[in-house]
Every structure is written in C-alpha cells, then in structure tokens.
Amino acid sequence: MKLSALAAALAASVILAMAGSPSAYAAAKPKTIKQASKVQVSVTVSEGDNLSMIATDHQTTYQRLYDANTQINNPDLIYPGDKVRIPDVSEQIAHRDLPVEDVAAADAQVQSLRAQTAQPSAIVKSIPVAQPAPVSVSGCGDNSYANYIYMHESGCNTASSSANGCFGIGQACPASKLAYCGTDYACQNDYFTSYANKYGGWAGAYNFWVSHGWW
DSSP, rough: HHHHHHHHHHHEEEEHHHHTHHHHHHHHSOOOOOOOOOOOEEEEEOOTOOOOHHHHHHHHHHHHHHHOOOTTTTTTTOTTTEEEEOEEEEEOOOOOOOOOHHHHHHHHHHHHHTTTTGGGTTTTTETTSSSOOOOOOOOSSSSSHHHHHHHHHHHEEEEEEEEESBTTTTTTGGGGGGGTTOHHHHHHHHHHHHHGGGGGGGHHHHHHHHHHHHO
16 A cells, blocks of 8 residues: 555544544533632721712712612611622612601701700801892702701701801802802702712712711
C-alpha cells in the first residue's frame, strides 16, 4: 500500500474511533462557564444610623430600602444590630406604602411641645417690611405631607426667619440657601421638594418630621 493511501486509512480509523467514543467527544467539547451568582449585600445598623443615611451611603433611596426590607415595620425606627439588606440596582421590588401616623394626633403633640417653649417669639420672627409681601395662609400646596411640614415650620410664611438663621416655608439653614428665591413661594417649594428627596420623598420627610420634630 502506498504511503498516501496508508495515511488516509489511518485518518479514517481515528475519525471512526472518536465517533464511537462518547468520552472522547465529551473531552473535545468546550467547558461551560458558570455564571457567578449575585452577592447579597447587607449592613449592620450602628448607633446613630437611620435609613436615609444608609440609603445615601449605598447610592439608593430611603423608599427602596424600606421596600426591600419587609422586616422593617416603621422606617424611622431601626436599631443598632439590625440587618438592612441593600438591593441590587437591577432587582425588581414590590412597593410598600410608608406608614402614616394620625395627623391630628401628631399635630396636637407638636402644639403641646410648642406651648411649653419659654420664648416662642424668639423662634420665628418676620423679615423687615421692605421685603416683598410673603405668602402666609392657613394651608399651602397640594401635597398634604408638604403642607403639614410647612405649617409646622413657618405657618406657610415664605418670609419666616428663625433666630438660628433658617429661612422660608420649610426653614432652610442657613438662609443663604434660599437667597435666589427671596419670598417667592413657587421657588421655595421647588427647593424644599428637592430637599425632601433625601428622605425618599415628601411622605418620608413627613414621617421623619413627626418622629423628630425637625427635618
């Protein structure tokens, strides 16, 4: 048999042997790379922590942390040693409504505390008459949470100024933060609406205010 014919016969026998050998075929297949599972991230609450701080530290929101941690009944009440799970940015989480305390009861409590203040006149004072006429009404805004905070911070008075240098319907500190608004209600409302986002929105800001008496 010629050399070329011998080589062809040997090649054919090797192909037939591999076709009949599953182990040889399996060895030739590329290995499948397993996808790494997502790492679950959680933090342990330390003394002085709150849900807003934890959300800011992990580039997420107060509401999203509350949605992801169903063991938390009141987002304003977390304790040292509690575990808070940080959801992945791609994770789909069911929305949970924030708990809303009875507004009338909370209002009565705040009014009682204010009645005990030694010098209430030192807390809020008016800017000189030379300023543009402020907005001062019994209620302001369409958002009930914002309205509650504005009423308790300033009486919805856009020219309200405190002894410690805060200013406006929501009392921005220092007052210079609202220098570009003056006493314009719409401008101040836009500023405080943006500020409320640090609590996850107006509902979160309201819950924090009721729990702490400030925001």
